[in-house]
Amino acid sequence: MSEHIRIGDIAPRVHYVADGVQTAFTYPFPIFEPGDLEVLTDNAPANYGFTVEGAGDSAGGTLRYADAPAPGTRITILRRLTIERVTDFQSNGVLRANTLNDELDRQVAALQEVRDDVQGAIRLSAAEAPSGMVLPLRAARAEKLLGFDATGDVMAYDRTGTIAAAFPGAVPRSVEDKLAETLTARDFGATGDGVSDDGPALQAAMNAAGAAGKHLVIGEGTYRTTMPLLLPGGAAGLTMHGTILYAGPGGLTALTIGDGGAVRNATKLYQGLRVIRATISDWMNFGDIGIVLRNLDSSVVEIRQVEGFTIGAQTLGVERGFEDSNVHLGRIVNNHIGLDIQTQTAAAWNTSIRYYGGHFAIASALHPTLSRYGIRFSAQPGAYVAHNRHVFFGPAFELQARDRPAIQGIPFLSLVNSRAVIVYGMRMEGCSPYPARHAGNAQDHVYEVAWASQGYLLEVLYDGTAARVGAVVRGMHQAAAHREFTREVGAVPSLRAAAFRWNASQTGFDQLACLSTNVSGNPTTLPDFALPGLEDYVLTNRGVVLPGGRGLGFVVDATRAREFALAVDADDPRLIVQCFDAGMGLLTDAGGQLVRASGMSMTWNATARWWQGSADMTDADLTRLQVVRLEPAVAYAIIGVARIGTDYEVRAMRLFCDPAVSPPLLYGLPDLRHGARELRAELAWDPPSIAAGASAQLNVPLAGARPGDFVQAAFTLSTSGVVFLAQIGAQDVVTVTAWNRSGAAVDLGAGTVRVRLVKS
Structure with a gap:
């Protein structure tokens, strides 16, 4: 080298994340030889596929790859010098400046590497005096846990001993007890690889959670099972980050949650429930169910996904009620019935549930000749049939039934005597033109449709078995103001009759x-x-x-x-x-x-x-x-x-x-003569004395009078045998005739002639 390297105060490492395009990566620290660089890709040594430029340059250089590393690859570039003496100064020999500088540069560079390594190590604070932080001997620390004694020095503790969390008042307990605080499916051997049969491990975990009253966590991954699963009601709850893939026999429930009978499963938390059928059901067997939730009370449920079953999810009252709970619905697709709200016995009930969201969808090519329903209210034979006070917020239905008149694709199906079912802001995309079908004696249902691809002509479909009506459909899509304007200003219910x-x-x-x-x-x-x-x-x-x-x-x-x-x-x-x-x-x-x-x-x-x-x-x-x-x-x-x-x-x-105002409808007025088939006019008249059998006439102006109109006339005084007749004498004129039918002359007093005209 013609000039020695200048070693600046800079860390001898740099990190990059590859983007799949970049091939040149700079290192800002100096090296002496290309071999002084160590390169790690994703924490593993990988000293190949690149060339090193800039060795001997004080400002560093460039690592240049022949092919760009894959996107997301973590690249670490380090300086790693061989710790050795490369020069030897001879007694009474010439002490050359370059040689001395190179030797000192190497020492400084090596010290920088040591400092960089020390920064990542566990060490005492600089403010603390050195103490006995020495590991116990190998035999003394084998099968032990490292900790610290009362003075802060290193100690080895038995694994079966107790530990305490690092918080005031923490209760000492065993490591096993701490690890068992929350149960996970992997604690029992579940792999979540989507291939192994995790059914026995999942069921063991669920049994343990039920027996211990613990909350079970099923971690990320796909847990394939060939057997139905049951989470007992004794479990505190269930959280799923992964998916249960059901590959077991048809006609069975893939996942049952909660105890049946008269047991009350109260204040539970079930979240992230996700169950998918390995092969989509033929929709023929109604025992083929993804998730059944039994006898819940004051609980919170989140169904993230259930797919491919005859019935996706079912809330079930079994000799006791399913009530007063919040159910959050996610993706519920490719099921004949998305959600079934059911009772099993006469002593059960299913009432007062709040349902949030829900995307009920069917693939366009799936079972195109079979009807499909989003949410069903049902009961087993002889079971309680009054499913009351259910409220739904913003469900969306894409049932692929539009333009398929041979099948039904209806969001709500009530087979029972449900009452006070209220739906807010539902979406109907590609459904039949019915928000609901009632086959039982359902009453007081309100279906608010925020969007319907069918337009406004929506109504409830009543079966011949329905003996009650009273459901309301509120079509809000592009018509909200129209629906709310309830004051009638004018009405012509029959144009033909009005002509x-x-x-x-x-x-x-x-x-x-x-x-x-x-x-x-x-x-x-x-x-x-x-x-x-x-x-x-x-x-x-x-x-x-x-x-x-x-x-x-x-x-x-x-x-x-x-x-x-x-x-x-x-x-x-x-x-x-x-x-x-x-x-x-x-x-x-x-x-x-x-x-x-x-x-x-x-x-x-x-x-x-x-x-x-x-x-x-x-x-x-x-x-x-x-x-x-x-x-x-x-x-x-x-x-x-x-x-x-x-x-x-x-x-x-x-x-x-708007009912807040009541504007006049203008017609038939003196200045606006349209819209009235009946016209009136009056004129003061003092008829002369009329001899017996004689008559007297008066022309009354009446704008709009035309030949052929029906006209009548009357006088405001007693006529004493005088008859008043009316006819259209000319356009806009009614001729009134006073005819004395008596045997003597009649002299009427002054009065008013009134004319009424009706157009046919």
Whole structure:
């Protein structure tokens, strides 16, 4: 070397974790020769596959691999010098500086290695005086435990002796007692390798936990068993970090937890339960069950996974109740029935359980011709059948039954007389259009559906054996506000019955304004658009077909109410909203987005001068139920449907709002004449003296009166033999005739003629 190495104050080691790409790893400390480096990969020596660059450089160098180490490999680079003397100074010889410096450099480097090694060793604190920290002789320490005596010196203790935890007040006890504080399956020989039959070892561990009242832990791994397992009720609880793989006979329960009979298994903790069937059941044998939990009371259960059985998990009351517990549900898949809530005897009950979560799913190709259910309420013959007060929070069901009419894929199946079963926020993906099927006398069930791929048309399916009804389905998916708007503003339950002849060519409808997509002239106000009748409506036996250019809508005062829900029974209708200010003047899109809807965008139609939905109101698009929100600038609105793309039939229309407000529905008013088939008018009249058999006439103006309308007339004074008759004399005029049918002249006093017109 032309220049000696400078040994800086730097530790002679460096650590890396390989990423599978990096091939060059630097070492920041100097070495003399390439052989001075020691390399460990994953704590094992591996001095091959690389070249060393930078030997003799004070700043260190680079370790360069031909192939990048595998990702995650831990690489440690150390300096390890051979402890030997490499120079010898001769008496009266020349003392060369380089030789002396090299020798001192090696000594310093070796001392750095010693210091680095000492830092990882057990040693006394620098503040403590040296003492007798010497190991006992080999014979004295054999089969003993090392510890410290009262002075802190090293001592050897018998393994059968007692020890105490390092906390004040700790009770001395044996090592065996400490190790047995919590039982594990591996204490009894279970391997968890997924191949060995761990059934006998698992059962031995469960028996020991039950006998000793201990909590059993089944560690990580897959524990294959060819025999059913039973954890006695005497065990304090069970925690599973691994999986039980059941490869035993069919028709049996893979894991039973808790004692049967009249034993009460109270205040237990079972967590991480995970049982998988080695081969998926054919779903024919209902004795084929993954997990059975018996007679639990005030306990906490977490089922992490149960898969491949006829019944995934079962909560069971056996001569005693299963009650007042919390059950957390995880992945429950590929079971004919995911969770079975059952009683076995007349003395048992199953009530008051809180269930949290649960993903109930079926593979799309699994048993495609067989029905499947998420949660079942059942009872053995002669057992107690009132399963009450069960609450479910957020279960999700993917049962692969949609578009398979030959099978059922229903989240809840009640075969008993269950009551007060409440489900919050369930998800239905690919299920039948029924949140529940009731075959017994179930009552007071509430199913809240937060998502349903079938849309809104959900209902409970009642079997012929069901003698009770009363379940409620709350479909919240894209319709929460619509479901909650319970104040009815207007209702036309039958469009056909509401239709009347406005005049010889035009049709009107009770409560509704007739709408046109292109009103002639220069309309600017609400009365210009809310027409009492129009041509071209096609009446059917049940409703009316909207042809091109026609619509129907409710006219509402929106001064206080901002949101409305429109429900329509029609063939794919199109939502429209027309907006007006406080003076009933038309509002356009110049004021910005005045209308918003819950399930679609609202776009401005400049020809019709209204806002219309971007899609039809159909279940397939999940747009059937729409909530409309109006901006504060809108004081009056027409909310309804119109023909946009194709003709369609409308059969019923209803409008709702928040019960906090009760906005007026406007129709049949002097300035808004639409929506009323009955018209009235009155006029003061002092008839002349009418001779016997003679008559007198008066024309009463009545806007909207047309030939063919039914009309009646009355006078506010006693007529004394004079009969008042009415007829349409001309458009907008009712002619009233006072006919004296008596045998003498009659002179009536001054009064008021009242006219009533009804359109058929």
